[in-house]
Amino acid sequence: MDRYSQALAITIQDQNKEISVKSAMIVGELLDMSTGLLPASWNAKVQSLPALFMSASNFSDELKRHQSTMALSYLESLSATKERSLATGVQVELLNGFRQKHFDDAHAKAARQYQRLEQAKTKVRSQMEDGHFRFISLELEKSTATKEFSKWNWDYVAELVQAIGLNSKRLDETLKGTRILRRLMTFFKPFSKQYSDIRSGKALSIYTRIGRDLLRALTSTPEGVRQLCEHRFLPEISECVEQLDPSRLETTLTGEYFILLSELGKTTEGVRVLERFKLINSFYRLTEIRSRDDLVKCLLTGFDYSRDGHERLILAKVMAAGSKQMRLFATQHLGMLARHGIEDFAYWGLPLLVTQSNQSLALEAAM
Numbered sequence: 001m002d003r004y005s006q007a008l009a010i011t012i013q014d015q016n017k018e019i020s021v022k023s024a025m026i027v028g029e030l031l032d033m034s035t036g037l038l039p040a041s042w043n044a045k046v047q048s049l050p051a052l053f054m055s056a057s058n059f060s061d062e063l064k065r066h067q068s069t070m071a072l073s074y075l076e077s078l079s080a081t082k083e084r085s086l087a088t089g090v091q092v093e094l095l096n097g098f099r100q101k102h103f104d105d106a107h108a109k110a111a112r113q114y115q116r117l118e119q120a121k122t123k124v125r126s127q128m129e130d131g132h133f134r135f136i137s138l139e140l141e142k143s144t145a146t147k148e149f150s151k152w153n154w155d156y157v158a159e160l161v162q163a164i165g166l167n168s169k170r171l172d173e174t175l176k177g178t179r180i181l182r183r184l185m186t187f188f189k190p191f192s193k194q195y196s197d198i199r200s201g202k203a204l205s206i207y208t209r210i211g212r213d214l215l216r217a218l219t220s221t222p223e224g225v226r227q228l229c230e231h232r233f234l235p236e237i238s239e240c241v242e243q244l245d246p247s248r249l250e251t252t253l254t255g256e257y258f259i260l261l262s263e264l265g266k267t268t269e270g271v272r273v274l275e276r277f278k279l280i281n282s283f284y285r286l287t288e289i290r291s292r293d294d295l296v297k298c299l300l301t302g303f304d305y306s307r308d309g310h311e312r313l314i315l316a317k318v319m320a321a322g323s324k325q326m327r328l329f330a331t332q333h334l335g336m337l338a339r340h341g342i343e344d345f346a347y348w349g350l351p352l353l354v355t356q357s358n359q360s361l362a363l364e365a366a367m
Contacts, residue, residue, distance in 0.1 A: 024071040070155055073162075073209070133170060136160050137178060144183040149194055154206060157184070161210050165217035172223050184214055185233045188260070190240055198253045208256045212263045219270045229273060237261070238277045242286060246294050258302030265311055266304050280310050287318050293326055300333055306343045319356055331356050 136156040143152050160180065164171040175181055188195045188211050195207055218224035228234070237257060249255040261279060264270030274280050286295050296318060303311040318330040334352060338345055 027071070066155070066159075069159070073158060133160070133163055137174065137180065140180045141178050144180055147194075149187055154210070158206065158210055158213075161213045161217060165213055165220070168221045171217055171221055175223055175227055181214070181218070182227070182231065184210075185228070185231045188214075189233050190236045190254075190257070191232075196248075196252060196254050196257075199251060200253050200255065205253055205256065208253060208259055211260045215260060215263045215270070216266075219264065219267055219273065225269060225273065229276065234273065234277045234279070238279055238282065241279065241282050242289070242292075242295075244295060246292075249294055249298060255298045256302075258298045262302045262304045262311075265309065266307065271309060283310065283314055284317070287314060287322065290323060293323065293329075296322070296326060297329060300330060305337055308344065308348065312348055316352055319352060327356070 136153075136159055139153060140156055140160060146152075160174070161184075164174055164181075186192055186194075190196050195211070198205065198207060215228070218228045241257070244254055244257075261274065264274050271280075283299060286292065286299055289295070300315060300318065303315070305311050305315070315330055315334065318326050319334070320327075322330060331353070334349055334356075338349055338353070342349065
């Protein structure tokens, strides 16, 4: 399997876009299969994809470097999408997660290799040459002047947003010297009917991934926070978050606004921004609207629970006071978090599971 994945990593660099895209999809499936079928030490070797990373860091061939970088982004988004599907998908797998055993030495070694892999990806992304950054900035300054976002070069947008997220100097220069990021924020505004009208698919959309990276970058500097707060993006979300159309949640990217907002909840500065626009209050109110279980599900699955904050409190509230259906959904989601080793789970998650179990036993005894 290692030889096959490396061979496919080379075909990803083919100039024929159709061959390149199909190769990336096959590599994604092979990586997914290797996780479930191979021993941990072998799996780590397959997952490393040295040929692809070497190409992504080779600036002598711009076309192959660009295709390899985009392939890495696709594989990363595919992994994130599969994790999200666990939150709303197969219940048996969620429950079986409780039976997972502790990692043995081989798994610990694989985890360390995976960490080095993530560090290598960050290094590749941070190595964009100044000349290339100026080039894509000029191209995007021209193309984003039109409101027809289908004509924007979204590969360049993804590269630029990743670059500014790794370099605060580039972020401030882009904010002060161009209108690219303001135009991007306008694209994500609900009332612009651009991002919110795009039909959703099975995979996490490239637009949502770019929006998530954009918010992460903006909240990393004071100037970024200032411009984010002065824009109409967050006020418009605050106005309509409790009234989203159920049909649009299922068919458009409207439901992925919660994924964007969860990115803000990962940092102290981001939480301050959410509180400033009273979005935290809206999240709590959503849990009390009995007729909008669809919104609460989007909220719970979109949250990041790695920090001790509002997200954990809201999950606990739904488990304790939600409808029977939502208590079950929240408990299954908590089980998924346990299986994925969320930060400090034994400290905050296990007591919730014990409490929920005791309540269920008491209810059965009463009946």
